[in-house]
Each structure stands twice: as C-alpha cells, then as structure tokens.
Amino acid sequence: MTTAAAALAVRALHKRYGDVVAVDGLDLEVRPGECFGLLGPNGAGKTTTIEICEGLLEATSGEVEVLGRRWASDERELRQLLGIQLQETQLAEKLTVRETVRLFRSFYERGREPDEVIALVQLEEKTRARVGSLSGGQKQRLALACALVGDPQLLFLDEPTTGLDPQARRQLWELIGELRAGGRTIVLTTHYMEEAERLCDRVAIVDHGRAIALGTPRTLVQSLGADHVVEFALGDAPIDAERLSRLEGVRSVRSNNGSWSLTVAELHVALPAILAEVERRGATLAELRTHSATLDDVFVSLTGRRLREGA
Amino acid sequence: MSTSARVAPVVRERRGLREYPLTQLVMVRFLEFWREPEAVFWVFIFPILLAAGLGIAFRQRAPEVVKVGVLMSDEHAGVISDAVAHDSRLEVVPLDDSAGMHALRTGRIALFVVPRAERTVEYRYDDTRPDARNARLLVDDAIQRAGGRRDVATARDRHVREPGARYIDFVIPGLLAMNLMGSGIWGVGFTIVEARRKKLLKRLVATPMSRSQYLASFILARLAMLVLEVGGLLGFGIWVFGVPARGSVGTIVMVTLTAALAFSAIGLLVASRVRTMEGASGLMNLVMLPMWIFSGVFFSASNFPNAAQPFIQALPLTAAADALRATLLEGASLGSLAGELGILGAWLLVAFAAALALFRWR
Numbered sequence: 001m002t003t004a005a006a007a008l009a010v011r012a013l014h015k016r017y018g019d020v021v022a023v024d025g026l027d028l029e030v031r032p033g034e035c036f037g038l039l040g041p042n043g044a045g046k047t048t049t050i051e052i053c054e055g056l057l058e059a060t061s062g063e064v065e066v067l068g069r070r071w072a073s074d075e076r077e078l079r080q081l082l083g084i085q086l087q088e089t090q091l092a093e094k095l096t097v098r099e100t101v102r103l104f105r106s107f108y109e110r111g112r113e114p115d116e117v118i119a120l121v122q123l124e125e126k127t128r129a130r131v132g133s134l135s136g137g138q139k140q141r142l143a144l145a146c147a148l149v150g151d152p153q154l155l156f157l158d159e160p161t162t163g164l165d166p167q168a169r170r171q172l173w174e175l176i177g178e179l180r181a182g183g184r185t186i187v188l189t190t191h192y193m194e195e196a197e198r199l200c201d202r203v204a205i206v207d208h209g210r211a212i213a214l215g216t217p218r219t220l221v222q223s224l225g226a227d228h229v230v231e232f233a234l235g236d237a238p239i240d241a242e243r244l245s246r247l248e249g250v251r252s253v254r255s256n257n258g259s260w261s262l263t264v265a266e267l268h269v270a271l272p273a274i275l276a277e278v279e280r281r282g283a284t285l286a287e288l289r290t291h292s293a294t295l296d297d298v299f300v301s302l303t304g305r306r307l308r309e310g311a
Numbered sequence: 312m313s314t315s316a317r318v319a320p321v322v323r324e325r326r327g328l329r330e331y332p333l334t335q336l337v338m339v340r341f342l343e344f345w346r347e348p349e350a351v352f353w354v355f356i357f358p359i360l361l362a363a364g365l366g367i368a369f370r371q372r373a374p375e376v377v378k379v380g381v382l383m384s385d386e387h388a389g390v391i392s393d394a395v396a397h398d399s400r401l402e403v404v405p406l407d408d409s410a411g412m413h414a415l416r417t418g419r420i421a422l423f424v425v426p427r428a429e430r431t432v433e434y435r436y437d438d439t440r441p442d443a444r445n446a447r448l449l450v451d452d453a454i455q456r457a458g459g460r461r462d463v464a465t466a467r468d469r470h471v472r473e474p475g476a477r478y479i480d481f482v483i484p485g486l487l488a489m490n491l492m493g494s495g496i497w498g499v500g501f502t503i504v505e506a507r508r509k510k511l512l513k514r515l516v517a518t519p520m521s522r523s524q525y526l527a528s529f530i531l532a533r534l535a536m537l538v539l540e541v542g543g544l545l546g547f548g549i550w551v552f553g554v555p556a557r558g559s560v561g562t563i564v565m566v567t568l569t570a571a572l573a574f575s576a577i578g579l580l581v582a583s584r585v586r587t588m589e590g591a592s593g594l595m596n597l598v599m600l601p602m603w604i605f606s607g608v609f610f611s612a613s614n615f616p617n618a619a620q621p622f623i624q625a626l627p628l629t630a631a632a633d634a635l636r637a638t639l640l641e642g643a644s645l646g647s648l649a650g651e652l653g654i655l656g657a658w659l660l661v662a663f664a665a666a667l668a669l670f671r672w673r
Contacts (some may be wrong), residue, residue: 056513084518086513086514089511089513092339094342104331130346159328200409
C-alpha cells in the first residue's frame with residue numbers, strides 16, 4: 001500500500017505542552033477500509049494524536065495527511081469528509097434525538113437521512129426523546145449517529161465505549177463491527193484490549209506518545225511466542241525464576257511480590273512441569289489461573305505495566 | 312483516493328429552507344429557550360410582574376383628603392369644626408389636647424387646630440412638611456370664609472392630568488431597556504459558556520458548520536424573541552397603565568433593535584473566553600452592575616454628580632433607556648436620537664469585533 005492511497009498518514013508527529021511531551025515522534029498509516037486502533041493506557045497520547053488528525057489541535061511538528069489532504073490547505077473539504085466522535089461531548093439536553101441529528105445533518109453538503117442514521121444506531125424508539133433522558137450508552141450511540149450523518153469517508157472514534165456498562169459496550173461494539181464490515185474506514189482509540197482485539201484490523205500500541213508495536217491483534221499476540229499465560233501465587237516458600245524459565249514450553253517469567261506470571265507456548269506440557277516444580281520446592285499454591293494471551297499481555301511484555309493499572 | 316464501498320447510497324436532496332444550517336441553528340436556539348421554563352419566566356413574565364408592582368405602588372390616587380385635628384374643649388370649637396368640615400378636601404378629627412399632640416407627632420393628622428377665643432385660633436403643625444403647610448392654608452381659608460371674608464378676585468379651576476409624566480411612564484421604558492440588556496447578556500452569554508463547558512462547541516467546530524453562522528444564530532434568535540419581549544412589556548404598559556407610545560413604530564423598532572444587537576454583542580464578548588458558569592456569572596454581574604446602578608432605570612440618571620455624567624452617558628443601558636423614553640414619552644424622531652443610537656452602535660461594533668478576535672472555540 002503506497003502512502004498516496006493511505007486514508008491517514010502520520011509521520012514523526014510531536015506535540016508538546018510546555019515541558020510535557022504528549023506525542024513523541026509517532027508514525028501511523030491507516031489503509032482505506034480498515035478499522036485501525038490506537039491502544040494504550042490513559043495518558044499515552046492517544047487523544048492528542050487523534051485530535052491532531054481531526055484538525056482540532058495543532059501539532060508541534062510532524063506531518064499529517066488525511067484522505068490525501070492537509071489541514072492547513074484543505075480544511076473546508078476535509079470537514080465534509082470526516083465523521084468525528086469526541087471523548088466526553090455532551091450534546092444539548094433539551095433537544096430531541098431527531099432534532100440533534102437533523103442539526104448535524106444540516107452542516108454537511110451530502111449525507112444520510114437523519115431517521116436512517118437513527119435507525120442504524122438503534123435509537124428509533126428514542127427519536128422523539130430528549131437527549132437529557134438518554135442512558136450513557138444511548139448518548140454514545142447518538143454521538144455516533146452525529147458522526148455518521150455526513151456519510152463520512154473516514155470515521156474517528158475517541159474512546160467510544162469508555163464509561164459504559166458491559167451490555168451497552170457490547171451493543172456499541174456490534175454497531176462498530178457492522179460499520180467495519182460495511183467497508184468504512186475507522187480510526188479509534190481505546191484502553192480496552194478486548195475492544196481493540198474485537199474491532200480492529202490493525203492495532204498500534206501507544207505508550208508515552210510513541211507507537212511501540214504495530215500489527216493485527218493476532219500477529220501482536222503471536223509475537224509473544226506463546227499463546228497462553230499462567231499466573232500463580234505462592235503461600236510461602238520461594239521459588240527460583242531461573243529454574244522456571246528453563247521448564248519446557250515456558251517463554252518468559254515475571255514475578256511481583258510472590259505473584260508469578262509466565263507466558264507459555266504449550267499449556268498442556270508447561271503446566272504440569274510448573275506444578276511439579278512448585279511441589280518440588282515444597283511450596284503451596286495460593287492461586288492459579290491460565291488464560292489465552294491477549295494484547296494486554298503484549299503490553300505487559302513491552303512495558304512491564306498493564307494497560308489499566310489495577311485491572 | 313479511497314473509494315470504499317458505502318453502506319448506503321448518498322442522499323443528495325434539494326434542501327428545504329428548514330434544512331439550511333443557519334435555519335437549524337436558529338431553530339435550536341428557540342427550542343432550547345422555550346424548553347427552559349425558568350428562562351421564559353425571567354425574560355417574559357418577570358418584567359411584566361415588576362412593571363405591575365411598580366405601577367400599582369406609584370399609581371395616581373384621587374386627590375387626598377387631609378386630616379385635621381380640632382381641640383374640642385373650647386365652646387368655639389363647634390363653629391370652627393363646622394367651617395373646616397365644609398371643605399370636602401378636609402376631614403375633621405375631634406381630639407383632646409394630649410391626643411391631638413400625639414396624633415400630630417405620629418403624622419396621623421397634618422394640622423392641629425386649637426381655638427383660643429372668639430375669632431382667635433392657633434395652628435400647630437410641622438412647617439417643614441409640605442402637606443402640613445398645605446393643610447394650614449386650606450383650614451385658614453375655610454375659617455376666614457366662614458367668618459365672612461370675601462374673595463376679591465374670581466378664580467376658576469381646570470384640572471390637567473397628563474399621561475407621560477407619571478412614575479410608571481418613566482419606569483416602563485427603563486424596564487424595557489433593562490430587559491434588553493439582561494436577555495442579551497445572559498441569554499447569549501450563558502448558552503455559549505454552557506456549550507463550551509460541555510465540549511459541544513468543540514464538537515460543532517469538528518463539523519463543517521460555519522462559525523460565523525453559529526454566532527449569527529444567537530443574534531437572529533434574539534431579534535425574533537425581541538418582538539415578543541418588547542411587545543409583551545410595552546403592550547402591558549400601554550394597555551394596563553396607559554403609558555403613551557408617542558414615537559412612530561419605526562423609531563421604536565429601530566431603537567430596540569439597535570439596543571438588542573448591542574447587548575447581544577456584549578453578551579458574546581463576555582462569553583468569548585470563559586470556561587465555567589461561575590466565571591461567566593461573575594463577569595456578567597461585573598459588566599451589568601454599573602449599569603443597574605447608574606443608568607437611570609428606576610430614577611433619573613441626572614441625580615448623579617456632573618463629573619460622573621460623561622461615564623454614565625456612555626453606558627449602553629443609559630443610551631437605550633434615554634432613547635426609549637424620548638421616543639415613547641416625547642415622540643422623538645429617529646434623527647433626534649442620533650446620539651443615543653450612535654453610542655449603542657459603537658458598543659455593537661466594538662464588542663462584536665472584540666468577541667470575534669477573542670472567541671475560544673474549544
């Protein structure tokens with residue numbers, strides 16, 4: 001894929017606020033028709049990056065090309081082509097759902113019928129309801145409707161499901177999944193690894209304003225060289241990390257205050273070996289868990305931290 | 312360029328007037344206003360209630376009957392009391408000496424008449440009180456005439472009670488101007504600061520919406536609301552209190568229009584950078600407080616010292632109130648209001664230009 005055909009190309013992007021570096025040399029390329037995710041913890045620079053791409057913030061340096069155009073010279077044209085959902089916008093509470101979508105529709109030269117977009121985000125029953133009476137998930141779907149009503153070539157979604165309950169989140173994932181299946185180009189930010197894994201064709205993992213890994217969720221997880229994670233905690237006796245890492249199938253070993261986290265390639269071989277080692281040391285297991293490796297484990301292996309501390 | 316398959320065909324319709332962004336923005340302003348019952352109360356109902364209250368408190372009464380005390384101990388008192396009671400403008404209150412002095416001190420009677428001997432009478436009253444001096448003249452006149460005095464000249468009374476010179480006539484144009492200021496500055500200012508605080512402004516500038524149309528929608532919505540606002544209060548004043556509207560409709564419309572535009576522009580300026588409602592509220596009070604005090608809404612601004620007059624006359628509320636009074640009460644023409652309209656126009660231009668330069672969209 002050449003640069004000219006990219007839906008979004010970002011090169012050597014920097015953004016500084018005084019002494020604080022929010023974005024520190026970030027490169028991205030989003031292809032037409034793909035759903036691209038910026039995954040990273042809070043404060044990684046995702047929102048700053050996406051808002052520069054949306055033409056709402058000025059970069060300190062670096063280049064941004066959106067649909068082959070630049071903000072400095074083609075703002076009017078670009079605004080017609082983009083659909084944008086910001087983090088934490090509160091739409092006017094006194095207006096109804098239809099009035100809100102109609103207002104946004106009026107700004108675009110071309111677009112879709114408000115009622116059609118309302119149906120698309122499954123708010124038909126709320127068409128005449130005031131925005132103030134909607135639930136968090138419904139408000140977020142209305143925000144998505146406002147982003148879609150101009151029939152955008154490129155859709156930016158900044159943390160579309162943050163703060164929603166699991167059911168509302170799943171409903172929004174289904175909607176975004178349908179948009180993606182319909183071939184729409186989407187750039188989204190998230191700090192939920194499930195969201196990135198489920199929705200995105202490709203993911204850039206962002207930390208401290210840099211993209212530290214890039215690829216499909218699958219290839220990123222495969223890069224660990226291990227498809228399972230074994231976590232356990234010991235009640236007493238110490239155990240030797242060196243010996244653990246030499247067990248068959250174990251790829252990496254981490255420990256933190258008596259909690260151990262091992263990435264393993266073949267769970268059926270590695271797990272009995274680990275248990276045998278624990279028993280040999282005369283230790284007792286206080287906890288044992290295994291799960292398939294996720295993007296969160298990729299983030300841990302790259303940074304030593306979890307995406308969501310405490311999660 | 313990317314030519315990804317679209318989910319649905321693009322709709323490209325011929326737009327009705329209602330689908331234009333400016334129409335939509337103005338409509339939204341209206342809907343948001345009407346769906347806020349408190350705003351409707353303060354803009355439309357409160358000024359009328361205030362006018363009604365002031366109008367009733369300061370209404371014109373029938374000529375008042377003056378109460379006069381007469382000391383009843385003396386044998387001449389009956390004659391004097393009959394003479395005074397003969398005048399319908401006076402009411403006799405028979406009293407003894409101590410009760411009379413008490414009534415005088417507490418203001419229940421304006422004058423205490425104490426007969427001394429035949430054809431001798433003493434008037435006790437507070438000579439610094441106009442109503443007391445007035446009562447003395449009336450009572451003395453009644454007693455002298457009853458005693459046989461003849462008038463040497465013929466006098467006839469003709470009563471002239473002119474609308475336009477009463478307090479309600481003075482205060483209605485002032486309230487009108489104050490209302491234009493309040494709804495301009497509050498109405499425009501709060502809505503914008505609220506939209507900025509909720510990041511709605513930022514969301515709107517992320518669309519192709521024209522920023523000047525957004526600002527224009529506030530002013531257009533204000534002008535449309537003006538018809539109701541001015542019509543309601545002025546209509547109430549004319550209908551209930553008979554406040555005169557001597558100026559031409561064109562002049563009244565021009566004055567209110569210019570004033571509303573000037574105050575809306577000041578509202579835009581006040582709201583151009585503030586991020587919080589508390590900040591907006593403080594700044595608006597700071598802007599409006601001097602005008603509430605000095606601009607002569609409830610009493611004439613000419614009561615303030617001469618040195619302060621250039622400042623007071625330059626305030627937009629002074630200009631608006633003076634211009635409205637001149638046209639409503641005196642029927643002033645547009646030409647003669649050039650000074651006031653000039654001041655309002657200058658505020659409009661300066662505030663609007665400054666607001667555009669300072670406005671923060673995020």
